[in-house]
Amino acid sequence: MHALTTKLREYYEGETDRAHRFRYGLLIFDLATLLFIVVSSFAPRQRVVEGIDVLIGVAVATDFLARLSICPRPWREFLRLTTWADLAAIVSFLAPIVGEGAGFLRILRTLRFLRTYQVLDRLRADSAFFRRNEEVIIAVVNLVVFIFVMTSIVYATQHRSNPNIGNYVDALYFTVTSLTTTGYGDVTLQGTGGRLISVVVMICGVTLFLRLAQVLFRPYKVRFSCPACGLQRHEPDAVHCKACGTILNIPDEGGD
Numbered sequence: 001m002h003a004l005t006t007k008l009r010e011y012y013e014g015e016t017d018r019a020h021r022f023r024y025g026l027l028i029f030d031l032a033t034l035l036f037i038v039v040s041s042f043a044p045r046q047r048v049v050e051g052i053d054v055l056i057g058v059a060v061a062t063d064f065l066a067r068l069s070i071c072p073r074p075w076r077e078f079l080r081l082t083t084w085a086d087l088a089a090i091v092s093f094l095a096p097i098v099g100e101g102a103g104f105l106r107i108l109r110t111l112r113f114l115r116t117y118q119v120l121d122r123l124r125a126d127s128a129f130f131r132r133n134e135e136v137i138i139a140v141v142n143l144v145v146f147i148f149v150m151t152s153i154v155y156a157t158q159h160r161s162n163p164n165i166g167n168y169v170d171a172l173y174f175t176v177t178s179l180t181t182t183g184y185g186d187v188t189l190q191g192t193g194g195r196l197i198s199v200v201v202m203i204c205g206v207t208l209f210l211r212l213a214q215v216l217f218r219p220y221k222v223r224f225s226c227p228a229c230g231l232q233r234h235e236p237d238a239v240h241c242k243a244c245g246t247i248l249n250i251p252d253e254g255g256d
Helices: 002-013 017-040 047-069 074-079 081-094 096-102 104-115 117-126 128-158 168-179 191-217
Strands: none
Touching: 002 017, 002 047, 017 047, 047 074, 047 081, 074 081, 117 128, 128 168, 128 191, 168 191
16 A cells, blocks of 8 residues: 555656656646536537546546545645535536536636646746746636636526526627626526626636736746845846846747
């Protein structure tokens, strides 16, 4: 048992090439899972879809148990929101009878892996494109995941009672028009719960949208920690830190 735990810790926390490939594989698995959730939501529930659901659920459960086994204090993991998102994902995949109503909970897993320090750190090391555009990429991911989650919440809570929400496209249309404050008014949510969902979409969605616009249009700067004051962002050709005047030695990645 100790040997298995040591092996798992190497895969999940190690710095070997094998460990990095393993974590990239997990990231690809989560992205493929997200794609499956989106595509399958437009198809009627069939046995083959439910079978794939169960297989993904087993894989997610195995990953969850592996992570839990290498934690020094496993019980503390249950104080984390990401742990409960994993459990919700496992339940929704392994219980097809729950149906699409809880399907949106599965999408929350993707954000966990995109926020994992080891993955981000490896992307910074491996990809100059990621280093240059990290904030833009994270802002886009946050916005896209928010749209998918809110679309699923709208569909799950409204499609049985609201004639305006007949499928995921209707729910996506409402989410985007609310997020952009266009508000055509041809699709509205019913009841107090629907109004509360609309408020969340407008407030959180606009905040994420403005964040994306901010990182897209502000002047480009490189991320490099000043050794004296810790300032993180500097002009690409900066020689001195503009905050404290310390001489910088910003690595030049060269031309692409």
